[in-house]
Amino acid sequence: MSHDVIVIGGGLHGLSAAVQLARRGQRVLVLEADRIAAYASSASAGGVRTLGRDFAEVPIALAALEMWRGITGLVGDDCGYTEGGQVKVAETDAEFAQLAARVRAMRARGWAHEELVDRDELRHLLPAIAPHCVGGLVVRTDGFATPYRTALAFRRAAEAAGAVVREGAHVIGLERSAGLWHVALADGTRDTAPIVVNAAGAWGPRIARMAGEMIPLRFSAFMMLLTSPLPPFVTPVVGATGRPLSFKQLASGHVMIGGGHKGVGDLDTGRVVLDIDRAAYSAKTALELFPVLAGSELVHIWAGIEGVATDDLPVIGPGRSEGLVHAFGFSGHGFAIAPAVGAMVAQLALDGTTNLPIAPFHPFRFRADAAP
Template sequence: MSETGTASGPSSSPSSGPGTAGFRPDVIVIGGGLHGCSAALHLSMRGVRVLVLEKDHVARHASGVNAGGVRQLGRHVAEVPLSVASMELWHRIGELVDDDCGFESHGQIKVAETEEELDGLQARVDELRALGFGHEETIGRDELRALVPAIADHCVGALVSRRDGAAIPFRTTFAFRRKAIALGARFQEGGAVTRLSRRGGLWTVETAEGGRFEAPVVVNCAGAWADRIAAQVGEPVPLEVIAPMLMITARVPPFIKPVVGAAGRTLSFKQFPNGTVLIGGGLLGRAERDENRTELDFSQVSVNARTVWDLFPIMRGATVVRSWAGIEARMPDQIPVIGPSGTEPDLFHAFGFSAHGFQLGPIVGRITADLITGGSTDLPIAPFRIGRFAA
């Protein structure tokens, strides 16, 4: 890139990896979640000097506490091309970040409890095939039981994406961070961005702790706080702050390998190799983003527990040992904002993943690097433009 900036800040500000004093970044990434770390990695792979600013610590919020689903299954049709491309990166994730991220590919399954639900799943398969995608297929009762022997007898079939799976979120995000640092990226943690301004071809980013950083390009990966960054450049968005809940059980004997959801209910269900079972699916607690905390809604936790009771009789004696919720951003149309600003040059957005952004992390970083270093990307991102909310 033709221009460089300067970075400076108080020596007392927490940082990780090499220090930022004297570092002149080409790009500042706001937000140290998976998408911010992925953008930093892909840019660093192309020789771009990157500084990541994180208000807390890397993977503090949604990127570190989500269910870890790596799924193409059930994606919004606009996301499907990105999800398919990202899955190719997941299946060689060790080559990308020098860590397998705990990724296991045993497939993901969406169970139908009625023939009507199964018909709806088949319609989904037909829709994807018409668009040229064949990764989803329906299966009947017998094959469902072969894949998930513990499923309840009343289930009639399922939708399957066989290359899907799951990974460990915290480990994954830190793998991207470590590899980015190894390639020259710098991270400054413990300082929330308070002001973003542009003058003379340089962005100035200021933090609550008095840090002041400059670079020609900025990437907004600020998650549930990204709307505040966008608003400063005249791009207000109707971002909703949500708190998806999860719970985990005590260890039970191994009985399932695929990740299981349900066509007619909210569920994400998987068992770890150590026997514990993770139960989620997007039911929400309460998020207080200005206080950096969440509160569980136990009435909703019980809804997920009831779903598991109905679909997996083997789990009726299991003990839930912990529940929690992360802080995430949801957009009204349930798909993220990805791409260049509509009001300012050299500003890019990647946020609002609406509780299903983990699998997209590797490809969103690559797309961001494509846009910054080449001006375009080979993947269709028009549906994700921030300007769709302008009206």
């Protein structure tokens, strides 16, 4: 079978790109070395967040939020999307001043979606918050979705548009000749297409090296914790200003706790080892901010391997090689922007440009010879 585009990586970003490419009439093949959403995509906290984004990411996050509001029309499933807001809590006056400075900087750039709230309004939003907290920053239109359900919905949408998704397809070679990319798989088969999208997550640099392109990237195994169910006590997703925290209560009553604490991952095997001490610190942080958690139990801890750039920004842009587009290294905060990134990747692959600014995400920004 001939293909117009081969997407390497069956996580949420690869599937999002496949949806957009297939709907533009492209014959798309998605190659996933393991199973769909096996790593970062299914291990994500699922936050749909414009709050606290790096300034470079704000336009993409805002565009993605509009797509989340119409997610059923995009992929035929609401993906468990809930628009309950997100709050970043200040525990000290110094942290509150930091958030106030952030709001001023956002206003200076023309963005008004982040709102500074005082102690009283914080307690209105979060009645169970610890009494020492002094205020916060809120985006009332942010929310969260269900990660694995979302990935499966994007897969179904891609396949409905004509894309072919192949699991257990481990790419071991990538060469370009006669205007085509030749993709070699571990099972001895080969596929060809004029365009390749490298959406291989933490393994993205390995795929880039096969094409002769060096893109430095670290990787981490971000951990998530789940408590036993509790009566409803919080609606927004909650983060902290001065320490790592991502906190939300699901409709089931279970509380999901994350925020960046890491286990140990192995790219060769895909396995992760949990760091119980760091997990305990994450649980302690949540308990200090929400004393109502006292007496609950941790019922599950997991982690997913994610690519992390040195500047914590994703890698999005054309490769130096013709017909190659990179989209990986989302550094633990790529879930929310995946719908918009898929559209951007399709634009890069087919039009050579995007309607959103991507210069800060250039794949070769880490090198002295950054120009392709």
